[in-house]
Amino acid sequence: MKDTFDYIVVGAGSAGCVLAGRLSEDPRVRVLLLEAGPPDRSLWLHLPIGYGKTMWDPRYNWCFHTDPDPYMNGRRIYWPRGKTLGGSSAINGLIYIRGQREDYDHWAALGNAGWSYDDVLPYFIRSERNQRGASPWHGAEGPLSVSDISPRDPLIERFIDAAGELGVPRNEDFNGAGQEGAGYYQLTTWKGWRWSTAKGYLKPARHRPNLTVLTGAHAARVLMDTRGPQARAQGVRFLQDGVEREAFCRAEVLLSAGAIQSPQLLQLSGIGPSPLLQGLGIPVVQDLPGVGQNLQDHLQVRMIFESTQPTTNDSLRSWTGKLGLAWQWLCHRSGPLAVGINQGGCFMKALPDALTPDIQFHVATLSADMAGGQVHPYSGFTFSVCQLRPTSRGHVRIRSTDPLAAPEMVPNYLSTQEDQNTLLAGVKLARALAQTQAMQGLVKHEVRPGPKTQNDAQWLDFCRDQGATIFHPSGTCKMGQDPMAVLDERLRVRGVLGLRVVDASAMPTLVSGNTNAPIVMMAEKAVDMIRQDAAQG
Structure with a gap:
């Protein structure tokens, strides 16, 4: 490209x-946004229940699979990631959760100044x-819209009452004073x-002459100037329509390709573990x-249960049921088509020494073999259990210099x-x-795993045979002060000028809940840091 951007x-x-939306608010700077996927024109990307369609659509989804996981009986696990404008926010389960105060205070305690809960709220x-x-x-004027679920579902009400029998209180706002409790999720709808x-952020900015958006543009590597004391x-x-192109910038390159592809792109660019790069013939920057x-x-x-009463399974299995759901959405913008899959859940303590909730439940008024799959031929519902703060650690590693090849994911x-x-404590609680x-x-019957x-x-064995991602890979370019930290507390790549990573890969540890809202927060905060650093020269 002949143009140079900021x-x-x-x-x-x-x-x-x-x-892109926030930085282009300043008419003095020029912004280029590169997206490997297509524009977000499909209806299924905008209808909440479309999650079940886009979960498997390679046009809008990278459809990754992990490498065989030695701790999951050698299984390769499907990892969907968004590939369109909006990324995973265009195909995710829509749940708006921020995590716990303690998550962010822990980030700050690791040496990341400015990332405590009071700083990020x-x-x-x-x-x-x-x-x-x-x-x-809560805010009322921001770009990201967040809504309550309506109408309330009898099955979710029964679940909330059930949690109460186990000593878990009803919670009307998981993102308010405290997270613990059972209730309805709010959704990004x-x-x-x-x-x-x-x-929310890009569409209002598309008319700005200082913002250029290119779709079908697959980044191949960051171009580095290595002539000075610091690269x-x-x-x-990037590759677009089979042609290799280049774009240049005066200020910064900002990687927001996600926890899989941001580290992949750094490694392809000569930033990463020297033995890996040298083994592939990549000059170490x-x-x-x-x-x-x-x-x-x-x-x-x-965990899947057969119900004695009709569930969303029944509506989705017949044309009359589907027409009823469509009519409910068309007339009232409500019902299952408007809320996706998981409507309610809870945050609770599974282990006796847990100081804060350590597991999360997602409750769906339908059942299928996996998220987004074909519903079962009976009235069913699902309790999904996940551990909030896993201590297991894996890696992402390029296999070759081909930017189109998926990296190793373990x-x-x-x-x-x-x-x-x-x-184990969580599934027993379910x-x-x-x-x-x-x-x-x-x-009526516990179908999976069964009595x-x-x-x-x-x-x-059940957990290892049936466990799957809940779509929150994180941490692969963590910020921090220790020798394994990739970024400083301002999300700048250590030892490299003009390069930041702003996405879930920057998280030093996972937040206690769904990750979309925290990533939006991180980007909002990054914009302020970028502007401050630019003002200081």
């Missing part, structure tokens, strides 16, 4: 759309347009439509052994005793919830 943003996902508020209006916890970051990012090489390490993800185990789920203990008085008369599963060895 900022080049790689990846138009949850973070990239925020960066203003950015959550700034990003949000909450249906409930402004409060000390508005008037029945999905509200991705492409819709400097000066642009990006900066030896950073932590690039691609520290991979974390929430592993979910889905999550090492359940590789620590703590993770095994926590998840069975206990199904056996409460509140659920009596509703549960034959009783001892810890059987439970652990």
Whole structure:
């Protein structure tokens, strides 16, 4: 490309759309946004229930698979990631969760100044347009729309009552004063439509003459100027329509390609572990052994129950049922088409020494063999259990210099005793919830794993045979002060000028819950840091 920009943003996902939208508010700077996927024109990207369609569509989804995981009986686990404007915010389960105060205070305690809960709360508020209006916890004027679920479902009400029998209180706001409790999730929707970051942040900015958005543009590597004492990012090489192109920038390259592809792109650019790069013939620009390490993800185990009463399964299995759901959405912008899959859940303590909730439940009024799969031929519902703060660590590592080749992805789920203990306690609690008085008369049969599963060895086999991602890979370019840190507390790549990573890979540890809202917050905060650093020269 002949033009030179001030900022080049790689990846138009949850973070990239925020960066491009916010930075282009300043008419004095020019911004280029590169997205490997197509525009977000499909109806299924905007209808909340479309999650079930885009989960498998390679046009809008990278459809990754992990390498065989030695701790999951050698299984390769499907990892969907968004590939369109909005990224994973255009195909995710829409749940708006920020995590716990302690998550961010822990980040700050690791040496990341400015990342405590009190520091980041203003950015959550700034990003949000909450249906409930402004409060000390929520914003009402931000680009990201957040809505309540309506109408409330009898099955979710029964689940909340069941949690109460186990001592877990009802919680009307998981993102308010405290996270612990059972209740309904809020969703990134508005008037029945999905509200991705492409819709909230990018669409209002598309008319700006200082913003250029290129789709079908697959980044191949960051262009580096190595003539000075420190290497400097000066642009990006990318592939578009089979042609290799280059774009240059005056200020910064901002990687927002996600926890899989941001470390991949750094490694392809000569930034990462020297032995890996040298083994592939890539000149080492900066030896950073932590690039691609520290991979974390929430592993979910889905327990399935047959119901004595009709569930969403029944509506989705017949044309009359589907027409009824469509009519409910068309007339009222409500019902299952407007809320996706998981409507309610809870955060609770599974282990006796847990100081804060260590597991999360997602409750779906339907059942399928996996998230987004074909519903079962019976009335069914699902309790999904995940450990909030896993201690297992994996890695992402390029296999070759081909930017189109998926990297090696090894999550090492359940590789620590703590993770095994926590998840075992969680699935046992799921069975206990199904056996409460509140659920009596509703549960016809425990389909998965079934009543034959009783001892810890059987439970652990079930978790390893059936566990799957809940779509939150993180941590592969972590910020921090230790030798494995890739970024400083301002998300700048260590030892390299003009290069930042702004996405889930920057998280030093996973937050306690769904990751989309925290990533939006991180990007909002990054914009302020970028502007401050630019002002200081």
